[in-house]
Structures are given as C-alpha cells and as structure tokens.
Amino acid sequence: MHLVTSSLFLPSMLPYLTQKSQVVLLRAYFALILAWWITRGFPGLDIQGFLSATSQISSEAKVNNEFLDIVQSAITHPNDHMSKIQRAFAHFSSIYATRPKGYFKDTGLKGAEALDGSLFLRATRLTEEYMNQGTRSFNLEAFPARD
Numbered sequence: 001m002h003l004v005t006s007s008l009f010l011p012s013m014l015p016y017l018t019q020k021s022q023v024v025l026l027r028a029y030f031a032l033i034l035a036w037w038i039t040r041g042f043p044g045l046d047i048q049g050f051l052s053a054t055s056q057i058s059s060e061a062k063v064n065n066e067f068l069d070i071v072q073s074a075i076t077h078p079n080d081h082m083s084k085i086q087r088a089f090a091h092f093s094s095i096y097a098t099r100p101k102g103y104f105k106d107t108g109l110k111g112a113e114a115l116d117g118s119l120f121l122r123a124t125r126l127t128e129e130y131m132n133q134g135t136r137s138f139n140l141e142a143f144p145a146r147d
Helices: 002-016 018-037 047-051 068-075 083-098 118-131
Strands: none
Touching: 002 018, 002 083, 002 118, 047 068, 047 118, 068 118
C-alpha cells in the first residue's frame, strides 16, 4: 500500500533534481520495492487470476467518474489506509485508463498482454472487496510457515 501511495510523489520531485539524482532516487525506490517483494516471500504476479477475479469490470467506462462512489465510501472506511490507496489508484487510472489491451505487453510479465487501462479500476475494486471483509490488515500468506 505504501509503495503505491508514495509513488504519487515521484513525478513532482523529479523535475527539481539533476538527472544523476533522478537516477539515484528511482534506483533506490526500485530497490526498496524489490526488498519488500523479497521479504513478502517472492509472491507471483498472477495476472490471469487478477483478470478472472475482476472479469465483471469492463475497460469501457459506463459513467463519467467510476471512482466517485469508491472514493466517497473509502473516506468513511474505518481503516484510513483505504482512502489513501483508493486515491492513488484513482490518480493512476486518470493517467492510464485509456490504454488499450496489449499496451503493457512489453513489460516482461507473463500475461501482461491481457491488461488494459482498467488495471487500476480492477485493483481498486479488489482492494475495496478485500478491505470490506471486516477490518483487514496485511495479508501474511506469502510468508513461510513458522515452526
């Protein structure tokens, strides 16, 4: 969650840094993301499973702002992280929502060719569903079992 929300600030900081400092910042940020991924037990990115779990969501917008009801309900959610992650997803959706299927195909991720601009709306809906199943915290499934 914090990695997603903190990425919102990268574009606003980069113009004020030298190119060398930009590279250092982005490499350090990426190293931090990798460290979190490693400490979480190297969870796979199941893109097909993600798409299947959100198959009811179309990449074609049906309303002017699909995030309006999401953000409104997140504001009153008992976990204050909910509004932060939903705001970040709404921001990234405003940038990438029009991307066609196949846009992310050259990322090197298995199944990425099936992703389109609905990626962030799908992530938003799954996050909302997960967090509304009671007061949920971090998912520890990726950690190895302790003896």
